[in-house]
Amino acid sequence: MGSGTRIGRVRGLGSAKHGAQHWLQQRLTAVGNIVLILWLIFSFLSLPALSHGAVTTWLSAPLVAVPMMLMIVSIFWHLKLGMQVMLEDYVHDEGLKLLSLVALNFYAIGGAALGLFAIAKIAFAGAPA
Amino acid sequence: MDDPIVLTAQKSHKLGNNMTGNPKRPLSPHLSVWKWGPAMTASIVHRVTGNGLATVGAMLLVGWLVAAASGQESYDWYMGWATWWPGKVVAVGITWFFFQHLFGGIRHFVLDTGAGYELKTNNFWAKMVWAASIGCTILVWLIIFWKAL
Numbered sequence: 187m188g189s190g191t192r193i194g195r196v197r198g199l200g201s202a203k204h205g206a207q208h209w210l211q212q213r214l215t216a217v218g219n220i221v222l223i224l225w226l227i228f229s230f231l232s233l234p235a236l237s238h239g240a241v242t243t244w245l246s247a248p249l250v251a252v253p254m255m256l257m258i259v260s261i262f263w264h265l266k267l268g269m270q271v272m273l274e275d276y277v278h279d280e281g282l283k284l285l286s287l288v289a290l291n292f293y294a295i296g297g298a299a300l301g302l303f304a305i306a307k308i309a310f311a312g313a314p315a
Numbered sequence: 316m317d318d319p320i321v322l323t324a325q326k327s328h329k330l331g332n333n334m335t336g337n338p339k340r341p342l343s344p345h346l347s348v349w350k351w352g353p354a355m356t357a358s359i360v361h362r363v364t365g366n367g368l369a370t371v372g373a374m375l376l377v378g379w380l381v382a383a384a385s386g387q388e389s390y391d392w393y394m395g396w397a398t399w400w401p402g403k404v405v406a407v408g409i410t411w412f413f414f415q416h417l418f419g420g421i422r423h424f425v426l427d428t429g430a431g432y433e434l435k436t437n438n439f440w441a442k443m444v445w446a447a448s449i450g451c452t453i454l455v456w457l458i459i460f461w462k463a464l
Contacts (some may be wrong), residue, residue: 216420223413231458236393238390241383254380261376265369274368299379304380315384 212267218260223254242313251309258301266294353441361419364412372409410455414448 229250233240244250269290277283307313382393396402422444425431431440 190336193369213424218419220420223417227455231455231462236381236394238387241390245383249334258377261373265365268365269369272362297373301377301380302375306386307384308380313384 206269208270212264215260215264215267218256219264222260224255225253226257238313238315242308245305246312248309252306254305255302258305259297260295262298262301268289269294275295329368353438357419357422357441359443360415361423364416364419367412368409368416371405374411375405375409407452407456411448411452414451415444418444 229244230236233244245254271289273283273286273290277286339382379393379397382389397406422431422440425440
């Protein structure tokens with residue numbers, strides 16, 4: 187907080203200067219999601235079958251595994267930014283807000299890591315039959 | 316704390332929501348006088364679909380990848396649930412959530428430029444988002460069921 191003057195109080199409660207970055211990243215990842223998830227839907231519709239063999243063979247191709255990994259990063263980055271805004275709007279208790287934001291970060295990074303590892307395993311090591 | 320603005324604010328706060336303490340002074344905005352409209356629905360539905368996709372949608376996607384990486388048995392178990400009728404209902408729901416959030420997001424891209432805030436224009440595109448999302452969901456699932464035949 188400031189020294190008690192009006193400008194001091196404004197400075198103490200003002201912008202942390204990361205709002206524009208958050209806003210821009212949310213929109214950049216939104217564009218990423220549009221392109222990559224539409225690609226996933228078209229892929230699902232054009233795959234001959236969704237059997238384990240067909241899906242793992244498809245996922246091990248570089249031009250499938252890499253977009254899939256980028257999609258996971260884009261999705262979890264976007265959902266972290268979006269859910270953060272939702273929690274900041276609805277969770278008013280400071281302690282609970284901090285706790286829920288920590289949980290959100292664990293969920294976003296953990297979920298993305300799990301998805302990336304699963305894709306990498308199929309692509310590099312193959313899935314057990 | 317003898318700042319005149321702070322003192323006035325504290326005084327008016329004690330008196331209620333009227334800044335001068337004069338009950339005849341008109342209040343603005345009229346928070347209690349409003350009608351539910353398409354733009355408001357689009358706004359809250361965008362948030363609900365976004366958070367639904369972020370939780371259920373993202374977990375089911377990662378779950379599918381983990382099941383595929385774990386082997387034939389776990390993948391078949393996952394697909395067994397996914398193709399059971401409640402699984403299909405969830406899948407159709409996620410498809411609609413995705414398209415609603417996609418078209419709602421594109422609407423927000425346009426609104427970000429400062430365009431489309433006129434009442435009729437705003438309500439028209441809010442309704443068009445619904446039409447596009449329902450249309451795309453029906454199209455995707457018609458293709459899926461047509462392929463399954």
